[in-house]
Every structure is written in C-alpha cells, then in structure tokens.
Amino acid sequence: MKRRLALANFNIEVNENIAAGNVDDVLAVTNAAGEYPVVAALGCEPVSLLVERVSAIGGIANVFVKGRSGVSMIVASRPTGEGNPADLSDVDEWKSGESDIDMFLDYLRRQKDGVVMPDHLPCSSELSMNLSSDSVELEKVPELV
Numbered sequence: 767m768k769r770r771l772a773l774a775n776f777n778i779e780v781n782e783n784i785a786a787g788n789v790d791d792v793l794a795v796t797n798a799a800g801e802y803p804v805v806a807a808l809g810c811e812p813v814s815l816l817v818e819r820v821s822a823i824g825g826i827a828n829v830f831v832k833g834r835s836g837v838s839m840i841v842a843s844r845p846t847g848e849g850n851p852a853d854l855s856d857v858d859e860w861k862s863g864e865s866d867i868d869m870f871l872d873y874l875r876r877q878k879d880g881v882v883m884p885d886h887l888p889c890s891s892e893l894s895m896n897l898s899s900d901s902v903e904l905e906k907v908p909e910l911v
C-alpha cells in the first residue's frame with residue numbers, strides 16, 4: 767500500500783511538471799500520433815514492472831524513475847541499430863525480473879549505447895533504453911494523504 771501511494775504521488779508530480787512545461791526539453795519519445803507516452807516508476811520496484819508498463823503502452827516511453835539518487839529519465843524506444851547496445855533481449859537468459867529499477871539504472875549508466883531489452887521478463891518485443899540524463903529537476907506538488 768505504501769509503495770502504491772508513493773507511486774501515485776510521483777505520478778501526480780510528473781503529470782504536474784509535464785502540464786507546466788517543466789520537462790519539455792527531456793521528453794524525447796513520441797508515438798505515431800505525436801503524443802509523448804510517459805511511464806512513472808519507483809527505484810524500489812522490480813525491473814519487470816518497468817518493462818511491463820512500457821510494453822503496455824506500445825513499447826516506447828519517456829520513463830521517469832524516482833530512485834535513491836533522485837529522479838532519472840530513461841528513453842525507452844525501438845532499437846535503431848546504431849551504436850553497440852548491450853543485448854539483454856533474450857528472455858531465456860533472465861533468471862528473473864526481480865532486480866530493482868535502481869540497480870538497473872546503475873547498470874544502464876555504465877552502458878554508453880544503452881541496452882536492448884525483451885518486451886517482458888520472467889514475472890512480467892524488444893525495446894531500447896538509454897539514460898537521458900542523470901537527474902531531472904521536478905517542481906514539488908502537494909502529496910496525497
């Protein structure tokens with residue numbers, strides 16, 4: 767319950783900042799309709815939930831993660847064939863998707879060209895994720911009680 771409330775508050779914070787135009791410069795992903803798909807996640811959540819959320823909205827998203835080192839932004843897009851991303855796309859090579867998103871962010875920070883992920887993980891099509899910036903400044907909004 768506590769995690770759901772924290773996620774709901776973070777969703778509100780992200781939505782308020784999007785509505786105010788505070789993150790326009792970091793929204794890198796658009797869909798075919800010209801919309802900016804957005805996913806919010808907490809660093810303590812399993813990476814399988816992140817992959818599931820991105821897959822549920824079409825496999826591409828501007829991902830905001832509230833983790834132990836602040837708010838990070840992940841660009842989740844289709845692989846472009848550019849660079850040399852780490853290939854994590856074989857779901858059979860995953861023992862589980864239970865590692866937390868903060869741990870995944872630590873790994874992602876060390877991957878210059880990002881990673882290629884499966885569209886689901888154990889417990890949860892490929893998508894590509896790259897760290898957009900180490901931190902994103904968001905305006906504080908009132909929290910739910």
